[in-house]
Amino acid sequence: MAQRTIAEAKALLDDQSAAINPQAWANLQAEVTDVERQVRQSALGYIQVIYDRAAHTTLVNGQGACEVRDAARVLTADLKAGRISAAEGAKRWNELRAQSRRLSAANERLAQDAEHIGVIEDDPVGFYDSTIHEKNPQLRPLFSF
């Protein structure tokens, strides 16, 4: 038994393919396939957690951006109609600008989350291998070979 990255296990099987009898090789190959399936499942669970959190944030962000836009338009109308003083207008404008900046920063983080999710969706096994397994030997899958 040995803990290896999936890439290491596959490379080892490829190297030994000629030396191992076909049935034994198929069994080892099935072992790798099973580990890949488990890792893929874990990766999808991880993605779902990030996605659920991001989806909630996008909903809040979208509403927030609409509120800032609409409030800024109302502010413009109030200022042009002379309904409010410059001091009141400046106070509201500063609050809206601060809110707008917060939303913009949150949207940047969401874009990064989307990139991150995309990388994992494209190659969940490769992602786990290159991040978790390579950096943490104790977390590498256990193989019989």
Added chain:
Amino acid sequence: MGTRAETLKKQVSTHAKIGDEATAALLEAEDALAGVEDRESRRASRSRVADPRRD
């Protein structure tokens, strides 16, 4: 690119557009604010000219 990433990217893009509209609205409000500040400033100047003791 998988479906979740695509969905999220589309949402981010949509919100970025609304964010751009909000920025444009804020710029318009800033102009309007500058106009009000200018009017108030001129009004205050006129008051000072009319009644120098107020300074």
